[in-house]
Amino acid sequence: MVTFLGNPVSFTGKQLQVGDKALDFSLTATDLSKKSLADFNGKKKVLSVVPSIDTGICSTQTRRFNEELAGLDNTVVLTVSMDLPFAQKRWCGAEGIENAIMLSDYFDHSFGRDYALLINEWHLLARAVFVLDTDNTIRYVEYV
Template identity: 50%
Template sequence: MKITFAGNDVNLLGKEIKVSDKAPEFKATKNDLSVFDSKENEGNVVVYSVAPSLDTSVCALQAKRFNQEASKLENVKIVTITEDLPFAQARFCSNEGIENTIMVSDYKDREFGEKYGFLMEENKLLARGVVIVDKDGIVRYVQYVPEVTNEVDFDKALEEVKKLI
């Protein structure tokens, strides 16, 4: 799979996640610096909205759009995951009224990035994409955006979520 960042090829570390894989467990950091454990969401449909940094317009749009959609989806957990520090994420959420999604940072151990194959080797940021996991912990949809600076296909991702609820 070819991924570019601002037109330049990047290498993704870890194993590419695929539909029908068992979703790997991982830990990340919540905005209050507590540990986020992916096992917390077992039994729910989970959308991992993956982005490099909330300090960019495309990433901010992605976080805001999924936050907006989360209020319309029952029994679905939306987890936005970036490499931003938890303090920056908390500030972003406060400024933008993000209340319907779980915001976590992969900055510390980069478990998500490596276990799901989203960590860009060159800049240690996450590539952009979406991973949807069903109630049984099986990956049902994966979207790696070929050019990281472009938006995810929101409509397709939401269509896939609705099939699982």
């Protein structure tokens, strides 16, 4: 049984597995533009999914992924949360992280449903990491 803050929670959708093709998405960037997988064609992608950027663990995860992977060629780190784009942008400024790609699923929660990460009871995303190759095949996945 999965719990959040000690309470049982449920999810919508089917978890993705290694070898699956990543599902396309439409997420909102901090400049309010829409981003999809196609915007990162030809690059390896790390999808770092967090419940909220304004929590200690999520903040640490986001900072660490961006620091550790910044030097990798042809690789982008996409941090996804339910936070409003304004909150994501504020966090980047407060943390001094200039090149982070922050994406929000606040609008319709479709990413959360499609990737089986939407915590139905809280309308937050569960923590997860997906590593995609240049063809958007999932090479690593961890649902936390």
